[in-house]
Amino acid sequence: MIEAEKHHAVVLKFGSSVLRSEDDLPSAVHEIYRAWRDGAQVIVVVSALGDATDQLLRRASRICEQPEPAALAALLATGEATTVALLGLALDRAGIPTRILDPAQAGLRTRGDRLDAELVAVDLERLRAELQQGVVVLPGFVGRGEHGETTLLGRGGSDFTAVFLAQRLGARCILFKNVDGLYTADPAAVSWGQPRRFARATWETAKRVGGGIIQPKALDFAAAHRFSFIIAAPWATVWTEIGAGPDEYATERTPAMPVRIALLGCGTVGGGVYSRLAALAGQFEVIGVSVRNRERALSVGVPEGLIVQDPEALIDKPCDVVVELMGGLEPAATLVERALRARRHVVTANKALIAAKGEHLIALAAENGVRLAYSAAVGGALPALEAVARARAAGPIRSLSGVLNGTTNFILDQLASGMSWDEAVRAAQEEGYAEADPSLDLDGTDAAQKIVLLARAAFGVNLSLDEIEREGITRIDAAEIARARAEGKMIRLVASCERTADGVNARVRPQHLPQSHPLASTAGIENRLLIEPEAGAPLLIAGKGAGRWPTTESVLADLFDIRWAAQQVSSNEEVEECIA
Ligand SMILES: NC(=O)C1=CN([C@@H]2O[C@H](COP(=O)(O)OP(=O)(O)OC[C@H]3O[C@@H](n4cnc5c(N)ncnc54)[C@H](O)[C@@H]3O)[C@@H](O)[C@H]2O)C=CC1
Numbered sequence: 001m002i003e004a005e006k007h008h009a010v011v012l013k014f015g016s017s018v019l020r021s022e023d024d025l026p027s028a029v030h031e032i033y034r035a036w037r038d039g040a041q042v043i044v045v046v047s048a049l050g051d052a053t054d055q056l057l058r059r060a061s062r063i064c065e066q067p068e069p070a071a072l073a074a075l076l077a078t079g080e081a082t083t084v085a086l087l088g089l090a091l092d093r094a095g096i097p098t099r100i101l102d103p104a105q106a107g108l109r110t111r112g113d114r115l116d117a118e119l120v121a122v123d124l125e126r127l128r129a130e131l132q133q134g135v136v137v138l139p140g141f142v143g144r145g146e147h148g149e150t151t152l153l154g155r156g157g158s159d160f161t162a163v164f165l166a167q168r169l170g171a172r173c174i175l176f177k178n179v180d181g182l183y184t185a186d187p188a189a190v191s192w193g194q195p196r197r198f199a200r201a202t203w204e205t206a207k208r209v210g211g212g213i214i215q216p217k218a219l220d221f222a223a224a225h226r227f228s229f230i231i232a233a234p235w236a237t238v239w240t241e242i243g244a245g246p247d248e249y250a251t252e253r254t255p256a257m258p259v260r261i262a263l264l265g266c267g268t269v270g271g272g273v274y275s276r277l278a279a280l281a282g283q284f285e286v287i288g289v290s291v292r293n294r295e296r297a298l299s300v301g302v303p304e305g306l307i308v309q310d311p312e313a314l315i316d317k318p319c320d321v322v323v324e325l326m327g328g329l330e331p332a333a334t335l336v337e338r339a340l341r342a343r344r345h346v347v348t349a350n351k352a353l354i355a356a357k358g359e360h361l362i363a364l365a366a367e368n369g370v371r372l373a374y375s376a377a378v379g380g381a382l383p384a385l386e387a388v389a390r391a392r393a394a395g396p397i398r399s400l401s402g403v404l405n406g407t408t409n410f411i412l413d414q415l416a417s418g419m420s421w422d423e424a425v426r427a428a429q430e431e432g433y434a435e436a437d438p439s440l441d442l443d444g445t446d447a448a449q450k451i452v453l454l455a456r457a458a459f460g461v462n463l464s465l466d467e468i469e470r471e472g473i474t475r476i477d478a479a480e481i482a483r484a485r486a487e488g489k490m491i492r493l494v495a496s497c498e499r500t501a502d503g504v505n506a507r508v509r510p511q512h513l514p515q516s517h518p519l520a521s522t523a524g525i526e527n528r529l530l531i532e533p534e535a536g537a538p539l540l541i542a543g544k545g546a547g548r549w550p551t552t553e554s555v556l557a558d559l560f561d562i563r564w565a566a567q568q569v570s571s572n573e574e575v576e577e578c579i580a
Pocket residue numbers: 264265266267268269270290291292293296311325326327328331349350351352376377380432433434435436545546547548551
């Protein structure tokens with residue numbers, strides 16, 4: 001990851017070369033999610049998809065040969081507005097809290113030519129307030145003139161929007177392109193010779209050699225404000241920093257091989273993970289999928305040739321990462337142990353496994369020099385373990401409390417809206433929210449397993465499930481929910497733990513929360529976690545905690561982290577070989 005985490009805020013700009021169609025939206029979501037999970041406040045600036053702007057221009061010219069700027073600006077702005085809306089939907093599917101803004105809401109004021117305007121102001125107060133609520137997505141290329149009219153920033157103007165916003169916010173800025181940085185000449189246009197990539201280049205050099213890669217107005221603005229930014233391809237492990245320089249060529253590395261993955265389990269989450277890995281074939285290669293139910297695997301497009309029945313044989317095949325998405329304690333525990341001993345990294349979403357055997361497996365991974373990653377085991381897309389780790393690094397934590405089970409929260413909402421118990425449970429199962437055995441959700445076991453993982457991250461203790469006092473939602477009915485609502489309260493299943501003089505205490509139980517409580521309005525499959533430090537302000541985080549796509553997002557982020565780390569190691573080895 002490109003140092004987004006060191007900055008409080010990061011502006012990520014996705015241009016038409018990387019968002020060619022709706023099919024590219026999930027890949028942009030992976031980049032956005034990783035930056036958000038790392039604790040950055042994320043502002044996303046988008047262009048129109050692919051050649052949408054050209055198509056709109058052709059459409060305009062079919063109607064009127066010399067269109068009036070007001071109408072043309074209004075028409076072209078729909079390209080970016082469409083991408084913003086579509087990306088908003090893709091982020092929602094992934095369970096990431098998102099705020100969509102239009103140029104007027106963002107206060108993006110311009111001056112000058114209506115079709116080639118200069119940005120002069122942005123409503124920073126509004127932006128900062130929106131960033132407290134989630135990832136902010138807004139259109140590039142479009143602003144509002146002095147009288148509120150739609151204005152455009154000239155072709156490639158989304159670069160200008162991104163650089164301008166980042167400079168004003170004091171944020172990091174990454175412009176994602178379909179090249180992994182600035183080259184001495186456009187690699188797509190050169191018919192002979194090998195253009196060289198810059199690791200670092202001045203604004204002037206970028207303007208001289210950049211051709212169409214960065215909008216000249218964005219470069220002029222950056223140069224005038226001595227503002228550095230990055231040009232990268234999605235999932236880049238290399239990039240170019242455009243700034244004060246001096247110019248420096250990159251040491252070219254051997255292109256990275258795809259990370260080889262053995263997938264164990266292809267149900268709700270495994271099916272989502274497989275379909276994304278298949279779409280990311282340049283980065284990952286699935287070498288086999290171990291399943292119990294062939295039909296389910298075939299239905300998400302796993303080819304016959306990849307389906308295997310013997311998970312042990314699959315783990316023993318040459319591979320880099322084993323992704324365990326079968327769930328339950330056995331055979332998952334035995335297989336994960338085998339994978340770690342064979343020096344495979346392991347990614348899992350299995351909280352039952354990590355709650356029961358985490359201490360042992362973490363030690364085994366360390367002994368074998370591999371990673372055991374399990375972000376998805378708590379909170380789906382909610383980056384709960386990461387937020388707790390950051391809070392702990394900043395100072396001692398007093399307590400944690402959260403709504404950590406999506407199924408029960410969803411069921412409580414369905415009961416409140418008139419559904420019967422059986423219907424509500426069936427709906428949670430059909431949507432893929434519930435555990436294979438839904439009683440684990442209903443009786444509070446799933447939330448208790450999650451609080452075991454969080455207590456380990458917050459306090460370094462290994463609680464056993466038996467130590468956790470727990471009560472689920474099985475005794476709650478619609479009448480009790482209605483009574484609570486009449487008193488201005490919401491019933492939520494809350495898992496919590498805190499340090500006391502006697503150690504760490506944890507519990508799971510339904511609570512009647514006043515509307516003003518930060519967990520009271522947790523809706524549907526949303527999860528929320530409140531982290532209270534010994535000193536300083538509490539932190540509340542939210543995100544979708546269950547379902548195929550939120551959980552897939554989290555598993556994918558673990559895999560991208562492993563890919564990133566592996567490439568750092570191999571490029572360091574290459575440098576050492578050169579020195580030797
Ligand atoms: N569904 C969700 O929203 C979330 C699930 N998780 C966790 O992710 C894991 C997977 O959950 P889901 O995909 O929902 O479950 P699922 O029941 O839909 O999928 C599990 C798949 O693994 C297969 N499987 C089980 N044992 C196997 C074996 N021995 N060999 C080969 N395949 C085997 C099953 O046939 C099934 O297709 C679980 O640990 C769960 O707790 C975590 C976060 C959210």
